[in-house]
Amino acid sequence: MSAYDPSSREPDQLREQLSRLFRHRAVIASGLLLGAVCGGAVSTAGGADYTATGEVVVQAISTAPFEAGGVSADKQISMGTERQVARSATVAGRAAEELGGGADPAQLLDGLRVSNPPDTQILEFEYTADSPREAAERVNAFVRAYLDHREAAVVRRIDNTVAELNEELQPLIDQREELDEEIAGASTESARQTAESERANLAARIADLQGRVTGLKTLDTSPGDVVRRGEAPEAPSGPGVAVLVLVGSVAGLAGGLLAAWIRSLLDPRARSAGEVRTALRAPVLGALPRRRDGAGVLEVGPSRGGERAEEFRTIALRALRHPRLAEPGGLLVVSAREHPGTLPAAVNLAAALAETGRDVLLVEADPRTPRLAGELPVRGAVREPVPGRWPDGARATVDTGTAGYLELVPGCRVPDAARALNSPGFTGLLSGAAERGEYVVAVTAPLLSHADGTAVAGLARGVLVVCDPDTTLREDLDRVRDLVTSVGGHVLGAVLYEGGRKRRRTPSPAASPAPFEPAEPASPASPAGTGGGPGPGPGPGGTGEDTVALKRLEPEPSDARPDTAYGSYGRYRRTGDGTAPRP
Numbered sequence: 001m002s003a004y005d006p007s008s009r010e011p012d013q014l015r016e017q018l019s020r021l022f023r024h025r026a027v028i029a030s031g032l033l034l035g036a037v038c039g040g041a042v043s044t045a046g047g048a049d050y051t052a053t054g055e056v057v058v059q060a061i062s063t064a065p066f067e068a069g070g071v072s073a074d075k076q077i078s079m080g081t082e083r084q085v086a087r088s089a090t091v092a093g094r095a096a097e098e099l100g101g102g103a104d105p106a107q108l109l110d111g112l113r114v115s116n117p118p119d120t121q122i123l124e125f126e127y128t129a130d131s132p133r134e135a136a137e138r139v140n141a142f143v144r145a146y147l148d149h150r151e152a153a154v155v156r157r158i159d160n161t162v163a164e165l166n167e168e169l170q171p172l173i174d175q176r177e178e179l180d181e182e183i184a185g186a187s188t189e190s191a192r193q194t195a196e197s198e199r200a201n202l203a204a205r206i207a208d209l210q211g212r213v214t215g216l217k218t219l220d221t222s223p224g225d226v227v228r229r230g231e232a233p234e235a236p237s238g239p240g241v242a243v244l245v246l247v248g249s250v251a252g253l254a255g256g257l258l259a260a261w262i263r264s265l266l267d268p269r270a271r272s273a274g275e276v277r278t279a280l281r282a283p284v285l286g287a288l289p290r291r292r293d294g295a296g297v298l299e300v301g302p303s304r305g306g307e308r309a310e311e312f313r314t315i316a317l318r319a320l321r322h323p324r325l326a327e328p329g330g331l332l333v334v335s336a337r338e339h340p341g342t343l344p345a346a347v348n349l350a351a352a353l354a355e356t357g358r359d360v361l362l363v364e365a366d367p368r369t370p371r372l373a374g375e376l377p378v379r380g381a382v383r384e385p386v387p388g389r390w391p392d393g394a395r396a397t398v399d400t401g402t403a404g405y406l407e408l409v410p411g412c413r414v415p416d417a418a419r420a421l422n423s424p425g426f427t428g429l430l431s432g433a434a435e436r437g438e439y440v441v442a443v444t445a446p447l448l449s450h451a452d453g454t455a456v457a458g459l460a461r462g463v464l465v466v467c468d469p470d471t472t473l474r475e476d477l478d479r480v481r482d483l484v485t486s487v488g489g490h491v492l493g494a495v496l497y498e499g500g501r502k503r504r505r506t507p508s509p510a511a512s513p514a515p516f517e518p519a520e521p522a523s524p525a526s527p528a529g530t531g532g533g534p535g536p537g538p539g540p541g542g543t544g545e546d547t548v549a550l551k552r553l554e555p556e557p558s559d560a561r562p563d564t565a566y567g568s569y570g571r572y573r574r575t576g577d578g579t580a581p582r583p
Helices: 013-046 079-086 089-098 105-111 132-184 189-217 241-266 273-280 307-320 342-355 417-421 424-431 452-457 474-486 564-569
Strands: 050-058 112-115 122-129 224-228 284-288 330-335 360-365 378-383 395-399 405-409 439-444 462-467 491-497 553-555 572-574
Touching: 013 241, 050 132, 079 112, 079 122, 079 132, 089 105, 089 132, 105 112, 105 122, 105 132, 112 132, 122 132, 132 189, 132 224, 273 284, 273 474, 273 491, 284 307, 307 342, 307 491, 330 342, 330 452, 342 360, 342 405, 342 439, 342 462, 360 424, 417 452, 424 439, 439 452, 452 474, 462 474, 474 491
Parallel strands: 284 491, 330 439, 330 462, 360 405, 360 439, 462 491
Antiparallel strands: 050 122, 050 224, 112 122, 378 395, 395 405
16 A cells, blocks of 8 residues: 555545545535525525513412312313413403404414423413514513403303302292291281291201302402513514524534535546555555646756655665566556646656666657657757657657756657657667666556557556546546557556645655565676666565666766756766766
C-alpha cells in the first residue's frame, strides 16, 4: 500500500468517509442556507400566536345533601366529564354571547384547550389567538361561560327537585286541612282521637318535605372559584423567529448532508488516492503540489530543490524499487485523457533517474504534436531523424543542470503514426534498453484518446499513469488498466496532480516505506551507475540501508563562462563512473 494513500495514514475509515462527504461543501452550505431561509419565511408568513391561561377550581354540588352521607366531594366530580363539558358546544355558545354574539361557536373552539393537572380539581383553560388582548378576552369568556353553564345546570336541577317536592307536599296539606275539619266536627271522643293521630303523622311528613324544600332553596349553588384570570401575554407562545431559523437551519443542514452523501456515492470521479489505487490496482507513488505559474517543464536540476522537484525524486526512487525495474528498461508515462502534467512528469522523472547516476534516454513518442525539443535546454543542435524512418537518427542532448545530461529522442511529425510506433527502430529503442544499460522514459498521447499509448505500453516494462483525482473518472482508470494489461503491459503506479487543493504533508523519501519488495541483486559484473550492480543506492541492486548513488559532477574549467541560467554553479558534465567524457 502506498504511503501517499490516505488510508495508510488514517486507518479510521470514518474520517475518510467524512472527507469524501465534505468535498461537497457547496451542497451542504446550500442546504443550510435554504433551511434558514425557509424557517424565516415560515415565521414571517405564520405570524405570532399568543396564549392566555385561566384556572378554575371546580366545586362539588349535590342536589340531595341529606343522601350524600359520607361521600367525599372529589368522589362526586368526574374531572374527565368536566373537561368535556368545558369544550361543549353549549359552553362555546355562551362564550360567543359573552363576546358579543358575533363569533362562531365552532370557530371559537379551535383555539381552546382544556386540561386537568393530576390529582386536582382544577381546570386549566388555554386559548391561542393572533393578539394578546383577543386571547385574554376569549379565555375569560370561556371561563365565565363554563361556570354559568354549570351553575345554571345546578339551579335547574334544584328547581326541578323543589317542584317535585311541592307537588308531593300539596296533597298532604290538603289532607291535613280535611283532618282539621274532621277533628273540629268529631261527635265522639274516639273519632276525634283517631283523626288527631292521623293528623300528627301527616304533619310529620309535611314538616319533613318542607324541610327538604327549605334545604334545597338554601343550598350553595356556586360552581367553582376562579383562581387565575386570563391576562394578555407579553410574548408569543409559539417559537420565535430565532427558534424557527435555528430549526430550519438544522433541518437544512441534515438535508444538505444527505444530498452530499448521495452525491459522493454517485460521483464518478476518483476523488482520493485510495480510489485511484483501487481502480488501477497499483500504488500511488506520489502526489505533486500545484505547479507554479511561469515554471518551466524541467524542474529537477535547474531549481536544485523545491517541493515539486523533491517529489519527483521520491517518485523516481520508489519506481526503482519495483522488481520490473530491477534492470534497465523502458518506462511509459501516460495519462487517461489529455492532462497538462503528463509531459512535465516524464521529463522530471527522467531527470531524477539521471540524477541517481543511471543512463537515461527520454523518448517523446508523440508523432502528432512534438514539442519537447523546443521547451528543454538542448545542448547543441538537434539531429534530425532519417527521412521516413523516425526515430532512427533523431537525437539531442538535454542539459538538466545539476542532474547532468540525458539523451532525448524528440518527436517528429510523420504521416502514419501507427506505423512509426510499430517500426523496428522504435521497438528496438525500448526493448533494447536493457542491452544498452539505460533506462528509457517514454511519453505519449493520452491512452484513451489515441492508440499510440497502447502500442508503447506493450514494449515498456512498466506504465506510470498521471491523473488529477478532481477530474479523472474511475471508469477511465479502469479502462487504462484493461488496455495496458491487454497488450502485455504492467501498471507500476500513479502520480497525482493535486491541482488547487491544499496538499497533505508527506514523508520524505528517506522515511517513506518502499511500495514494492526489493528485487534480486543483479550480477556483480554489471557496470556501476546502470542500476543493475550491487553498488550503493536504492536501486534493485542495493539494499534498503544503502544510500543513493548520485552522479559525480565536475565543474567546467575556471576559464569557462558561467551560464546565467544556473547562477554561480556554471555548467556541469556527467562523468558516471568518473571516466566518461562530456557529451
